Amino acid sequence: MTDLISIVDTLCRTPRVGWLQRGVADAESVCAHSMLVALLAGEIAAQLNAEGVDVDIKEVLAVATVHDLAESVLGHPGREVRERLRWEEVEEEVFKREFPHLAELFRMYRYETNLVGRVVSFADKLATLIRACRYRKMGYDTGDLVKNLYLKLSKYDDLAHLLEFYVSKYCGSLV
Template sequence: MNDVIAVADTLCKTPRVGWLQRGVSEAESVCAHVLLTTLLAGEIAAHLNAEGVEVDIAKVLAVAAVHDLAESVLGHPGREVRDKIRWEEAEEEVFKREFPHLAELFRWYRYETNLVGRIVSFADKLATLIRACRYKKLGYDTDDLIKNLYRKLAKYDDLAHILDIYVARYCQGVTL
């Protein structure tokens, strides 16, 4: 059994390396990203429920809360490292070994095998987009990331209408 305090502390102390590479001195931690993703995923699920789409908010919150749990073991490497190794396989291996009771929830997210996983995957990208807009407003160069994430999020046909709500709220004045 894992030491859940150590896992939580590690995630809260681990910065998201991509922000550091962009010069953001006060880069968000993995923990802050997971919390933002979880809050967004819950809001999105509630929004869909209000539209008549049945979504189990508890499952959405559970998947979002654990989606980056493997980073407590693997750390948070930059994109160039993730592109050179089989990152998805490394994450899945950590879940099988360290968090087997949560591995199925992770797979829902990683492979978007159901609506819950799609919502969390969307919320994960949306959380990064929102943070990129925030950092852009603070003067950091995030233009390429903003454009790339917006393009990816717009491809979620069943969720793209929600994107406009968050872009209007958090990315005003930022060129998409």
């Protein structure tokens, strides 16, 4: 049986390495990131439903909640490590071994197999963009990341209309 308290404690103590590499002194934890992703994904799903697009908010929240769960086992390596490994396969293997009952939720996110997965993947990148804007306002050098994430998010044709709302709200003129 998995020790859920240890998993949560680990995720809440694990900083997102990319922020540390950029010199952010009090870097966001994986836990804080996951919470922001879940809240954004829930808002986005609710907005899509209001627009007449049928998306299951409960499923979106479930997928968002577990999307970084493998990092409780693997830690949060920097981009260089992720690029050198087949990171998607490594994470999927951890899910199959440690969290088999949640593996399909992870697959929805990782491979964007349906609208739920696309919403969570979009929210994941959006959460990082919002955090990059916040750190940029604090004086950290995240301008390149802000631009790159904005370009990636713009390619979500079915969700890009929501991007401007969040950019305006959290980033202002930084993009």
